[in-house]
Amino acid sequence: xxxxxxxxxxxxxFPEGFGWGASTAAYQVEGGWDADGxxxxxxxxxxxxxxxxVFRNQTADVACGSYTLWEEDLKCIKxxxxxxxxxxxxxxxxxPDGTTGFINQKGNCFLKIEGIDxxxxxxxxxxxxxxxxxVTLYHFDLPQHLEDQGGWKxxxxxxxxxxxxxxxxxxxxxxxxxxxxxxxxxxxAVLAYEKGLFPPGVxxxxxxxxxxxxxxxxxxxxxxxxxxxxxxxxxxGQVSIALFSPWVEPSNPTSIADQEAAKxxxxxxxxxxAKPIFIDGDYPAELKSRxxxxxxxxxxxxxxxxxxxxxxKKMIKGSADFFVIHYYTSALAQHQENSGGELNILKDIEVxxxxxxxxQVSHPGSWVRVVPWGLRKLLKYIxxxxxxxxxxxxxxxxxxxxxxxxxxxxxxxxxxxxIQELYKAIHLDKVxxxxxxxxxxxxxxxxxxxxxxKFGLYQVDFENPAxxxxxxxxxxxxxxxxxxxxxxxxx
Ligand code: BGC
Numbered sequence: 001x002x003x004x005x006x007x008x009x010x011x012x013x014f015p016e017g018f019g020w021g022a023s024t025a026a027y028q029v030e031g032g033w034d035a036d037g038x039x040x041x042x043x044x045x046x047x048x049x050x051x052x053x054v055f056r057n058q059t060a061d062v063a064c065g066s067y068t069l070w071e072e073d074l075k076c077i078k079x080x081x082x083x084x085x086x087x088x089x090x091x092x093x094x095x096p097d098g099t100t101g102f103i104n105q106k107g108n109c110f111l112k113i114e115g116i117d118x119x120x121x122x123x124x125x126x127x128x129x130x131x132x133x134x135v136t137l138y139h140f141d142l143p144q145h146l147e148d149q150g151g152w153k154x155x156x157x158x159x160x161x162x163x164x165x166x167x168x169x170x171x172x173x174x175x176x177x178x179x180x181x182x183x184x185x186x187x188x189a190v191l192a193y194e195k196g197l198f199p200p201g202v203x204x205x206x207x208x209x210x211x212x213x214x215x216x217x218x219x220x221x222x223x224x225x226x227x228x229x230x231x232x233x234x235x236x237g238q239v240s241i242a243l244f245s246p247w248v249e250p251s252n253p254t255s256i257a258d259q260e261a262a263k264x265x266x267x268x269x270x271x272x273x274a275k276p277i278f279i280d281g282d283y284p285a286e287l288k289s290r291x292x293x294x295x296x297x298x299x300x301x302x303x304x305x306x307x308x309x310x311x312x313k314k315m316i317k318g319s320a321d322f323f324v325i326h327y328y329t330s331a332l333a334q335h336q337e338n339s340g341g342e343l344n345i346l347k348d349i350e351v352x353x354x355x356x357x358x359x360q361v362s363h364p365g366s367w368v369r370v371v372p373w374g375l376r377k378l379l380k381y382i383x384x385x386x387x388x389x390x391x392x393x394x395x396x397x398x399x400x401x402x403x404x405x406x407x408x409x410x411x412x413x414x415x416x417x418x419i420q421e422l423y424k425a426i427h428l429d430k431v432x433x434x435x436x437x438x439x440x441x442x443x444x445x446x447x448x449x450x451x452x453x454k455f456g457l458y459q460v461d462f463e464n465p466a467x468x469x470x471x472x473x474x475x476x477x478x479x480x481x482x483x484x485x486x487x488x489x490x491x
Pocket of ligand 1: 025028183184187244326395439446447455
């Protein structure tokens, strides 16, 4: 089709075979928190402790009930016509204490069978309906037993995660060909282990995020190598890690200091994970020198950012088969000299970030500012920084508040504009984007926001014990996009 600047909408058709999906995560939708021998995870513990850390002390004990209502989810997936469905495995549903000890133990195998069968059925049903499963091994729900042993703070978890990954590849990999090891280690490290907002709920300012991210990167790389050496030949699948990133612009576009500050946020948020994995096995030099200098100034004997050994660098470099990005919103950055006080990672890079006040919020009280064009810029950044990789977007979404209208016209306008930006990224910027997934299939348990943020394409009535799923207008519109492999729009 011809590109024109006219505002008359035209058919923007995506490349043949482009993937259209939706995503969920085990803890956010499954419920059945202690069903059939499932072990507790850190979110079970955290929500059961109360303490007003989660909206109205809500829990995901029941959530969307997907553990028993999978058939209902499948109906939604079929109604949308998704080509891909991304979900995560509940680690402690498969391995109640997080280790492979149980499944190796004869006579105790009833514990494994229930969890395995649940996911087997999901995978088989998806494939029978022509839907490709994308499976995340770990989406924030660490088995409590592992947390009790130090969790991501200890190096020992690298081996434990690898054993779990091998167990999953071996059990499901005959049918699952797209794997994501860890969901958003960059978000988890900060929210859980730096700020203590997510379980285990203990802040470790200045050190927690670096320490745990370091172990997550190693765990991912080790699992990728296990797949590569033990499973790839036979199973012929691909493995990656999902990274979250905002798009960041300088607050004052003509200020060199702000331009550099914006770059530093991208370095911290995205490159500190993507560079080791996709380029050379190591953290960005600027990050290393800044954290080292700041740590020295603060009297630490060594940098608060741990170092990879040469052997680890070799293991980490090149340990992903495609690039997975999650995008929700954008921010502005300003240089801000570190004048002491509380430690945090933005202070380490001497930046302050905030939204442009002209960007609308998705709903009052939401952290999501509506910036569809930020995604195109982010995709171009990934293309230019990481040698034009194959990119999958496995999360992008727009929350509504409670109550959320079924006629979510404003939200669909966000998705429509976003899809239009994706089209531009592919056709004008030549980005190798091959898949887009909406977060989320269903309204679900939105972590510390409980059920007050509604990200679903389908509304779930949490007051009704049957937990009925009803499509928002966005679901109907998205189904049309999928059917046409494109959208009406203008460039
Ligand atoms: C997470 C999801 C979450 C979504 C919306 C992502 O960071 O992977 O679990 O629900 O953002 O906040």
